[in-house]
Amino acid sequence: MSHHTWNYQDALRRDGYRVTRQRELIMDVICDSPTRLSARQLCESVRERAPGVNDATVYRNLHFLSERGLIRPHEHDGHAFYELAGPLEPHHHLTCRGCGIEIEAPHDVTHAFYALLEERFGFCVTSDHLSLQGWCAACRASGGT
Amino acid sequence: MSHHTWNYQDALRRDGYRVTRQRELIMDVICDSPTRLSARQLCESVRERAPGVNDATVYRNLHFLSERGLIRPHEHDGHAFYELAGPLEPHHHLTCRGCGIEIEAPHDVTHAFYALLEERFGFCVTSDHLSLQGWCAACRASGGT
DNA sequence: ATAGCTGCAAAGTGTTTGCATTTTG
DNA sequence: CAAAATGCAAACACTTTGCAGCTAT
Numbered sequence: 266m267s268h269h270t271w272n273y274q275d276a277l278r279r280d281g282y283r284v285t286r287q288r289e290l291i292m293d294v295i296c297d298s299p300t301r302l303s304a305r306q307l308c309e310s311v312r313e314r315a316p317g318v319n320d321a322t323v324y325r326n327l328h329f330l331s332e333r334g335l336i337r338p339h340e341h342d343g344h345a346f347y348e349l350a351g352p353l354e355p356h357h358h359l360t361c362r363g364c365g366i367e368i369e370a371p372h373d374v375t376h377a378f379y380a381l382l383e384e385r386f387g388f389c390v391t392s393d394h395l396s397l398q399g400w401c402a403a404c405r406a407s408g409g410t
Numbered sequence: 411m412s413h414h415t416w417n418y419q420d421a422l423r424r425d426g427y428r429v430t431r432q433r434e435l436i437m438d439v440i441c442d443s444p445t446r447l448s449a450r451q452l453c454e455s456v457r458e459r460a461p462g463v464n465d466a467t468v469y470r471n472l473h474f475l476s477e478r479g480l481i482r483p484h485e486h487d488g489h490a491f492y493e494l495a496g497p498l499e500p501h502h503h504l505t506c507r508g509c510g511i512e513i514e515a516p517h518d519v520t521h522a523f524y525a526l527l528e529e530r531f532g533f534c535v536t537s538d539h540l541s542l543q544g545w546c547a548a549c550r551a552s553g554g555t
Numbered sequence: 556a557t558a559g560c561t562g563c564a565a566a567g568t569g570t571t572t573g574c575a576t577t578t579t580g
Numbered sequence: 581c582a583a584a585a586t587g588c589a590a591a592c593a594c595t596t597t598g599c600a601g602c603t604a605t
Contacts, residue, residue, distance in 0.1 A: 266573095279577095281580090281584085282581090282584075282585090283578080283580070283585065285580050285584090285585065285586080287586075303569095304569080305568090305569070305570095317587085319586070319587050319588070319589070320569090321570085321571075321572085321586080321588080321589095322571085322585080322586055322587070324569090324571070325585085325586085326585090329567060340488060342485065343488045343489065344488065344569085345488070351536075359527065359533045359535070360530060361533075363523070368531050370527065370530070370531060374523075374526060374530065375523070377522065377526070378519075378522070378523035378526075379517060381522070381523075382504065382515065382544075385515070385519065386513050386515060386546075386547075386551075387546065387547025388504045388513055388544050388545070388547065388549060389544050389545045390504070390542050390543070390544040391541045391543050391544045391545065392543045392544065395540070397537045398536050398537045399527075399533050399534045399535040399536045399537065400534045400536065401532065401533055402531075402532025402533065405532075405534060423604095425601050426558080426559085426605095427559075427560095427601080428560065428605070429604080430559090430560065430603080430604075432560085433560095433563075446597085449595080450593085450594070450595095459579075462561095462562085463561090464562050464563070465560070465595085466563080466595085467560080467561055467562070469595060469596070470560085470561090471560095487564060489594090514592080545592090
């Protein structure tokens, strides 16, 4: 899924918001990155492409775009990391400690687990995102620690 | 489990570290709290009991005590929250959005879930702590949203 | 006596806010 | 043209650091 095949611009304009160079840059950077990026990293990446852009603008737009549902923040390591929301299914992230790859697991992998928590603790989970650390198959095969 | 039944003091002295009033205060506050506390909250609670204690000292000791394995930090909401480590089993936290209660789920509740992730994605989870939001049985019974 | 620890003040991050100016629709 | 968004600088909250003096052992 790319934001190029997704007309988020008109969606914004329709609601009276504006499509600025800065907003497009942020969407571009998020879309081009293979992994989720923190606000800080986004400030940097955006500035690489367009030196004039201010951090405050990036922060403001990350909130704005999240509120509008165009991107999605995930808490991790004490920071918010952003990814395109678009028509993507909600999902979980499995991050490899070896190579850093991020595997996306569909939301339904947690069904049985959440059912168990409900059964054993009467607790009904509402968290819609999990971020787990571990080792991917490739790293384990190649003798990762 | 209480730190009063646990002689962490001698463990420290044995290794050449000192048992100070500040360190004991921090351990007391952590132990007395029904929920995990953030560094910030700990600074405040400690200061309530002993007005002179400096934030820097609290921060330094939270790192120190974590390194020594006396307390355990858990990331949550962009901050570290601390709880007694001691001889406790590793476990997961289920936090109720309604009443804020924290249910501790033993580590083994994730066995089947982690096995599924390994089977489907070849991914071997190493994260040893999960923090999930949701609704507890009591809140759901009393018509929590 | 002497590491080890504390308090203080200053600096460092990462993020937010107010306001004058610019830009988009 | 008017509303919306930006840049800038200052404020913010939280955390870390250097150093002189204090204190547990």
